[in-house]
Every structure is written in C-alpha cells, then in structure tokens.
Amino acid sequence: MMKVAVFSCKPYDQRTLSEAAVHTPSLALTYFESRLSPETMSLANGFDAIACFVNDNIDRHVIEYLARHGVRAIALRCAGFNNVDLYAAKAANIKVYHVPDYSPTSVAEHAVALIMTLNRKTHRAYHRVKEGNFALEGLLGFNLQSRTIGCIGTGRIGQAFCSIMRGFGCRVLCYDIAPNDALISQGCEYTDLETLYAESDIISLHCPLNASTHHLINSQSLAKMKDGVMIINTSRGALVNAQQAIDALYSGKIGYLGLDVYEQENAIFFEDMSSNIIHDSVFQLMLTFPNVVVTGHQGYFTQEALDHIAATTLENLTHFEEDKPSPRLLNP
Incomplete structure (x- = not known):
C-alpha cells in the first residue's frame, strides 16, 4: 500500500478525495490542512x-528534503506548476504529476461572472437593496453584445471562455502561440497582442505564468489599451502588476478590474482572515476601489471540478505506483 500525505487539505478536499479513494484501495491517504513549506x-x-x-x-x-525521506512522487491537485522546481524534482528522481483539465468551464464561467458583476454592479446593488436603497444612479452598465473581448491564452479554459462570450454576441479577439481551429470556426479572430490591447473593451487572462507572461499587465501594456478597459484575471496572480494596475485605476485607464488570483495570495487566500490584519498595503488599497471585485481563487470551485481533481489525482498516483506511462507527468 502506498502512503500519501495530502497537504493544503480543506474539509471539501478531504470529502471528495475520500469518496474517490474508495475505488483505489492501494492508496492510504493522510490529510494535513497545513501547506507544504520548509516549516512543514x-x-x-x-x-x-x-x-x-x-x-x-x-x-x-x-x-x-522529500527525496532524502523517501518521497518518490508529487501529485499536484491543480493545473499550474509554477510553484514546483521541476528540474530539482527530476534530479531527485521524484515524478511530478498535475491535473491539466478540471472542468475548464468552471473557471471560464467564473471569469464571466466577474465581467457581469463589474458591468452591472450587482455587488453594489445587493448592498443597496438590503439597506432599502432602490436608486439606480451609479449602477449604469453596458450591453455586452457587439463589444470586443480580448482573450489571452486559448487553452481549455480560454476556449470555454471564448465560446461563452461568442454566445453573448461579442467580437472575440484571441492571442496564443498555438491558434485553436475550433475557435476560428466559431468566428473568433487570432491577432497579435498590440491589436488585442488596442481594440478590446474587456481583456481576460487565461495563460500560464512563465518568464514571458510575468507582469503581462503592466504600465507599458496598459498604455496601449482603451481608456476604461476591463481587466479580468482568473489565471495566475503574477500576470498582473498589482501596483501598476492601481495606478491605472486612479488614472481611469482601467475602468473595471476583476481578480480571482493575486500575486501575493499565498499569505491570505484559502484562509479565514476576517479577524486578522492583512499586512499587504497594495491588496488592501485595491479593495477600496468601487470598480474592483476580488474573489479568493474560487474560479475552479465547483462540485464537478472537485470530483474531477480528486479522481485524476488518485489516478496519477496509481499510474506512478503501477509504473504506467501518463500524459500528466510533468518531468518524464
């Protein structure tokens, strides 16, 4: 029986993993709510x-350290792997697996929810009505139909997002190093970043974080965009330079900002911080803007996605245990 330590395990993770583990009796799971770090x-x-x-x-x-103490495999319960040193893992003969597609529509639909919330200001209307204020002044939105949407990154999540926005009747501009024929057949247009920046009313990020995309949204790229542009990020926090985004909010270059991820989220997301002082002045300042909506990395958080993550994670571990090839192995 292979013994597996599950880190960053919340009650909902334990429930779905335990249900899936019924079908993999060769794996013995032990759950830790603590995050994996040098301290843990x-x-x-x-x-x-x-x-x-x-x-x-x-x-x-x-x-x-893990290699010295007998760990031979790492199963990531997520698609991204920028938090793993794959070179060190390969050198230590530790195999690393991930979950590349856990219900892409979950994240895509959350990106659309952020767009709709910011546009129609439902977050502000909700609080007004609870206080007996039914005035409409300050809640004016715009029709999405015929607006130009820019999608950076058209993998599984980006593709799902583009399909939804085409359903709204939007013009969809795409940028990716590998164009998606299915999106082209739907009427989406692939273009360069310069054109996407200049023509998009809304820009949504669905690309991985790497050296070329780090702080993709910065003062230089923002200067090429329309005044009042809406920026949506449900991918990785470091795609957006937070301080420069705040400067653009002050100037009006960014008219709406929707974030489900944040560059320094590791210190605060996935925890109840309501009784704590958050020692991040940039993040705290961002939350004061009425045209900013931040959610705590919940884009993936649907039942379908959790079930798929659990099943795929255990399948990855089983493939390792049985020495079977896997397309989800990151460091073959």
Whole structure:
C-alpha cells in the first residue's frame, strides 16, 4: 500500500478525495490542512508520495528534503506548476504529476461572472437593496453584445471562455502561440497582442505564468489599451502588476478590474482572515476601489471540478505506483 500525505487539505478536499479513494484501495491517504513549506515538510516523513495544491511551496530545498525521506512522487491537485522546481524534482528522481483539465468551464464561467458583476454592479446593488436603497444612479452598465473581448491564452479554459462570450454576441479577439481551429470556426479572430490591447473593451487572462507572461499587465501594456478597459484575471496572480494596475485605476485607464488570483495570495487566500490584519498595503488599497471585485481563487470551485481533481489525482498516483506511462507527468 502506498502512503500519501495530502497537504493544503480543506474539509471539501478531504470529502471528495475520500469518496474517490474508495475505488483505489492501494492508496492510504493522510490529510494535513497545513501547506507544504520548509516549516512543514517534516510532516511528509514516512510517506511514499505527497499531494499538493496551488500555493504549496515545492522548491529545491523542499524537494531535496522529500527525496532524502523517501518521497518518490508529487501529485499536484491543480493545473499550474509554477510553484514546483521541476528540474530539482527530476534530479531527485521524484515524478511530478498535475491535473491539466478540471472542468475548464468552471473557471471560464467564473471569469464571466466577474465581467457581469463589474458591468452591472450587482455587488453594489445587493448592498443597496438590503439597506432599502432602490436608486439606480451609479449602477449604469453596458450591453455586452457587439463589444470586443480580448482573450489571452486559448487553452481549455480560454476556449470555454471564448465560446461563452461568442454566445453573448461579442467580437472575440484571441492571442496564443498555438491558434485553436475550433475557435476560428466559431468566428473568433487570432491577432497579435498590440491589436488585442488596442481594440478590446474587456481583456481576460487565461495563460500560464512563465518568464514571458510575468507582469503581462503592466504600465507599458496598459498604455496601449482603451481608456476604461476591463481587466479580468482568473489565471495566475503574477500576470498582473498589482501596483501598476492601481495606478491605472486612479488614472481611469482601467475602468473595471476583476481578480480571482493575486500575486501575493499565498499569505491570505484559502484562509479565514476576517479577524486578522492583512499586512499587504497594495491588496488592501485595491479593495477600496468601487470598480474592483476580488474573489479568493474560487474560479475552479465547483462540485464537478472537485470530483474531477480528486479522481485524476488518485489516478496519477496509481499510474506512478503501477509504473504506467501518463500524459500528466510533468518531468518524464
């Protein structure tokens, strides 16, 4: 039986993983709510594999410790892997797996929810009505039909997002190093970033975080956009330079900002911080703007996605245990 330490495990993760584990009796799961980090890595002692999430710290130091203590596989319960040192893992002979597609429509639909909330100001209307204020002044929105939407990154999530926006009757501009023929057949247009910046009313980010996309949204790229542009990020926090986005909010260059991710989210997201002082002045300032909506990395959070993540994570671990090839292995 392979012993697996599950880190960053919330009650909903434990429920779905335990349900899925009924079908994989060869795996023995032990759940830890703690995130994996240099401070907590000793919890992995005695385990054959670990299962981690998006904000666990799996750097070289952690990986070398895990290897010395017998860990041979890392199963990420997410698509992104920028928090893992894959080179160190390969050198340590630790295989790393991920979940590349966990209900892409979940994140795509959340991006659309942010667009609709910001546009029609339902977050503000909700509080007004609860206070008996039914005035409409200040709640004016615009029709999405015929607006130009820019989508950066057209993988599974980006494709789902573009299809939804085409359903609204929008013109959809796309940028990706690998154009998607299915989107072209739906009427989406692939173009360069310069054109996408200049012509889009709304720009939604669905690309991975790497050296070329780090702080993709910055003062230089924002200067090329329309005044009052709406920026949506449900991908990775570091795609947006938060301080420069705040400067653009002050100037009116950004008219609406919707974030489900944040560059420094590791210190605050997925936890109840309501009784704590959040020691992040940039994040706190961002929350004061009436045209900013921030959610706590919940784009993926649907029952369908959780079930798929659990099933795929356990399948990845089973493939490792049985030495089977897997398309989800990140460091073959």
